Amino acid sequence: MIYRRTYNTYTRLLLVIGAVCILFLLNGCRRELPVLESEKEYITYPTETRRVKGLFLLNEGNMGSNKCTIDYFNIREGYYLRNIYPERNPEIVKELGDVGNDLQIHDGKLYAVINCSNFVEVMDVRTARHLGSISIPNCRYITFSGDKAYVSSYAGPVQIDPNARPGKVVEIDTETLQITREVTVGYQPEEMVATGGRLYVANSGGYRFPDYDRTVSVIDLDSFQVVDTIDVAINLHRMELDRYGRIYVSSRGDYYGTGADVFVIDSRTGTVTGNLEISANEMYLCGDSIYLTGSGWSYTTQSNRATYAIYDTKQGRIVSDNFITDGTDQEIKLPYGVAVNPETKEIYISDATDYVTPGYLYCFTPDGKMKWKVRTGDIPGHFAFTDEDFY
Template sequence: MENIDTGGKAQKGEIIGMYLLNEGNMGSNKSSLDYLDLSGDDETTHYYRNIYQERNPNTVMALGDVGNDCQIYGSRLWLVINCSNKVEVARAADAVRIGKVDIPNCRYVTFKDQYAYVSSYVGTVYGGSNSPLGSVYKVDTLTLQKVDSCSVGYQPEEMAIIGNHLYVANSGGYQGMTGQGYESTVSVIDLATMHEVDKIEVAPNLHHLKLDNHNQLWVTARGNYMDEKSSIYWLEPDANGKMKLGGHINQSVSDLCIVGDSLYFYGAQWSEVEMTNTVTYGIINVKTHQVVSTSLSDAPEISKIRMPYGIIVNPIHRDFYLMDAKNYVSSGELLHFLPDGTFDWKVKTGDIPAHAAFLVKCKN
């Protein structure tokens, strides 16, 4: 396990660390977990690479193939490993393994009360025209047993919960690649019955879905990579509290993180026609639905990012981190910026850094 002094000054407080899940190139079995120590015991921050394998030497094949989501719920760390068809569960305090949940082609995880909800493509990777409908699996967070499931659209992605309803962004990614057309709906699941009770029409090829402080859901649409560009939409409650499409902002958003009324984003718009990738950054005010900044930083380091692949913002201090996948097959980078956009430090990560979660100090 490599210990790297980033040179950054630690901010002592509730947030004592951050786990970073590196996806690893598909088929290479190189998903890995890094840890950023923010406790400030010696006034600086330290970065540790590939800690999961070191702390769990008896785990066969370590994490596995393609890490797709990283979340902390209570005292446990949940790592969704897509192509290895499993969710690894470890102690949040030290990443020591507790067990795993076998879920086919799993994608994202979210939580409420005693249960975790995991989206799944169900079928094999790149199943093509014969892909089955996707599902959301309900998992008991204590026993790690699957207790229920619900079919949704094709290739479901990220989810969010409002009250007793779970909202799921359906992508139809495999269908789109085979010419059958992308999915364009958000499925609504009644958590009490685990039945799909509604579908909200949004846009083709949905991906990320996050809840803000105003009971709005923000969902990204990747488009078709040809004539329909990526964009971001919001869903809002009607007079009866039922979610409906509110509108959209003509802005490419590949990933996002919401803190207060600020939605921090980066967009990487790929064009199959022009064979180019256009990268943008900025902040959207979720209350006014306006892009209030078309930049996150003026530092030259941000323009050197080759392929942004993840973003996370400190909810207390609002300093932020960007993840650079570089060429996808070798070490990426994690870059830290101060709240005003000033570049602070960067460090090498595992392959394709993409998902992160802050570790909060346990309250006695």
């Protein structure tokens, strides 16, 4: 009997020790799950800057392929990091998801709008670590006013549909990351700007081809109701607000007989005051200059026409019809995104190449000479400068 008790006690002890070892092994394995590390490449000499420290670049990725990625360029040290999100967030299984559509920084947070995955990803701007996400169907763009974020949404499935429902704008509390209010706007809303207690929303109607929308919805931010609708032009897209209260909104036209253009709205009167007579897929405001780029496609000519122009908002005229002055614009296959460093005035152009393979980021001096280029993810298109250190 004494032997049997000793044997049973010893057996139980071995089982407990074995179980503990297995748990340690499992936890060890969990900790040792492979982490996809970002790629680091030194591309230029360090640059002394007072404020701007880095640049985030959102690569859209091909629709349906779950290939949206974020890159980071350290301006002060001259190196480029490709695909930083998986390394910083190994526990997020599907990573960023399907089609990145916008990237903005507000109050220490980095916001990425992931269109076809139907959510806004929120990260710490210093680490790119996941802080939370907000589910919004077919979300498109994001802007901010005070402690609120505003996201445009097609509010329906990703598909061409002549009976597609109107879109909406969703208000988010930036502290809690909770949706607080929603309001219906025009069809397939795109970019927005906020000024004077109002939010201006460019409606495209892109799903309802050939019956495009042609309006800008004006939302009163106190009541969160549409208080005005401004008739502008068909298939509206980009928006910029200058310091004089003028809103610039791009029209993509219909890709056939109606060409693309940029229209000017006086926000004080809510009226269209003119147009620039230039096509632009992208616009970026820096000081009094709007940098306009594009590769406007025409089904009539079966070709793209590249645009690299600068419009002076103070003078009210185009001051450059090609801000790339050394001929290297011929290297760029499909100009897709544009950004300008507010401190150094260096110009960044992203090239989507063929939409299915990695693109490139080009950096130009303020006078239009190429400094360097670097490989990016697929379809690089959206930029956000940061004055925070990135760890």
